[in-house]
Amino acid sequence: MPFRRHAIACLAAVSLSLTAACTATETRESTGEYVDSSLVSNKVRAAIIAEKGLSIFSIDITTFRGEVQLSGFVDTRAQKQLAETITRKV
Numbered sequence: 001m002p003f004r005r006h007a008i009a010c011l012a013a014v015s016l017s018l019t020a021a022c023t024a025t026e027t028r029e030s031t032g033e034y035v036d037s038s039l040v041s042n043k044v045r046a047a048i049i050a051e052k053g054l055s056i057f058s059i060d061i062t063t064f065r066g067e068v069q070l071s072g073f074v075d076t077r078a079q080k081q082l083a084e085t086i087t088r089k090v
Contacts, residue, residue, distance in 0.1 A: 029065060037063035040090065044068060047086045054083055061087075 023030055029037060041063040049056050059072040068087050074080050 033065055037065065040066065040068060043090045044087050047090055048083060051082065051086060054079055054086075059083060 041061045044061050044063075045056055048054050048059060048061075054074070058074065059070055062069045062071070068090075070083055070087060074083065
């Protein structure tokens, strides 16, 4: 019986630690939020790639909890505004 109790306790501890790893904190997204953010970032990337006049290689796209951040370099203010407009549409 002691072995069985020990095994159950170990399984419970592993189960709790796996569950805790999937939960969100103030600075970390949950697994589902991470997947959603990745999808949004990829949609923005695809939209920027489709736009002639913008280079995806000079623009970094980061999404955290639904908020998209663009960073990088463009040649003109018009390109910056175009990247922002594309992102808002996504």
